[in-house]
Amino acid sequence: MGRINIRDLAPTFVIFTTSQNWTVPAGVYKIKVLTIGGGGGGGGGYSSTYVGGGGGSGALVFAELVVQPGTTFDITIGAGGVGGTGGSSPTAGGGGGNTQIQYNGNLIMLAGYGSGGGAATSTANGSAGSGGGVIGPLCPVGAPFMIIAAFVAGGGAGSGNSGGVTPIMNPAFTGIGQNSSMYGAGGNGGAVNSNGSPGNQGVVVIWWDD
Numbered sequence: 001m002g003r004i005n006i007r008d009l010a011p012t013f014v015i016f017t018t019s020q021n022w023t024v025p026a027g028v029y030k031i032k033v034l035t036i037g038g039g040g041g042g043g044g045g046y047s048s049t050y051v052g053g054g055g056g057s058g059a060l061v062f063a064e065l066v067v068q069p070g071t072t073f074d075i076t077i078g079a080g081g082v083g084g085t086g087g088s089s090p091t092a093g094g095g096g097g098n099t100q101i102q103y104n105g106n107l108i109m110l111a112g113y114g115s116g117g118g119a120a121t122s123t124a125n126g127s128a129g130s131g132g133g134v135i136g137p138l139c140p141v142g143a144p145f146m147i148i149a150a151f152v153a154g155g156g157a158g159s160g161n162s163g164g165v166t167p168i169m170n171p172a173f174t175g176i177g178q179n180s181s182m183y184g185a186g187g188n189g190g191a192v193n194s195n196g197s198p199g200n201q202g203v204v205v206i207w208w209d210d
Contacts, residue, residue, distance in 0.1 A: 013207035016075050022206065023072045034205040035061045035111040037155060038078030038096025042163060042187035042196025043117035043126035044086035052084055052189030052196045053126035054158030055093045056114030060167040060184070063109055063137035064149035071144050074102040075204050081116045083187050083196035084126075090119040093129065093187060099202035100135075103143055109136035114155045114164055117189045117196060126189055131155025131164050161189030163199065 014022065024031065037058025045051045058078060078097030085091045093116030100110040112132030120126045132155035139147050153167035163186030187197035 012209050013205060016077060016204040017201065019076045021072055021074055024067045024069050026069045028067065028069055028208050030066050031206055031208045032064045033062065033101065035099050035101060035109050036166060036184040036202045037099045037111035037113045037132040038080045038202040039163065039184050039186040039199030040095050040114035040116040040129040041081035041083040041093030041199045042161065042189040043092045043119040044084035044090030044196050045190035045192045045194045046090055046120035046122055047088045047193045049122065049192060050120035050125045051161040051191055052086065052090060052120050053117030053128040054161050054163040054189045055081055055117045055186030055199045056129035056131040056157050057155040057164035057166045057186045058096055058099065058114050058184035058202050059111040059132035059134045059155040060153045061109040061111045061134050061136060062151040063147050066146045066148055068144040076100045077204065078113050078202035080199035080201045081187065083198045084116065084119050084190065086190040086194040092119045093117045093196045096199045097202065099204060101204065103140065106140040107135060108138055110134065111202060112155065114186045114199060117158050125161065128158030128160060129164065129186060131157045155184065158186050163188045163197065
């Protein structure tokens, strides 16, 4: 699960798919960080007529930082939203989770979650979920790092019963490009009388020495 296209990836990198702390290794003074929020789940389809709405995708935040070895960051990975159930009383898809990075309790960057797709009714298709928003990147006063480049993109909204597509990196930034269908994408809405698909989880990728 989770292909990342490592066409220009640095010699040293780490990919986080679970929440944990990470400490800058000895001898590392500059890092690049890619953060993607969790996608929303698709809504359930009605038993005989209409389809559920697609979930929105998570947002993307990128930053390049000058850092000090030994600095510890707290990484939280956003889960993908659950798919809604289909049938005579369908349910909406669940929202994804925020993916964020903190330092010493201070928020550095947050890639927001995609909203879940709406459930179908006996008279209409479910509404599509919205894409996630962004916060940061931020540099707290006195922090042992400095942000020298950044790129942010809000998540993609669902379209009909199709899940939203995760944003991709601006080509101006080198180092990594992600497969937009693997992390942070919204789940598809359920077909008639069918469950919606779950959204894809978020991810954090950190790399250096490129």
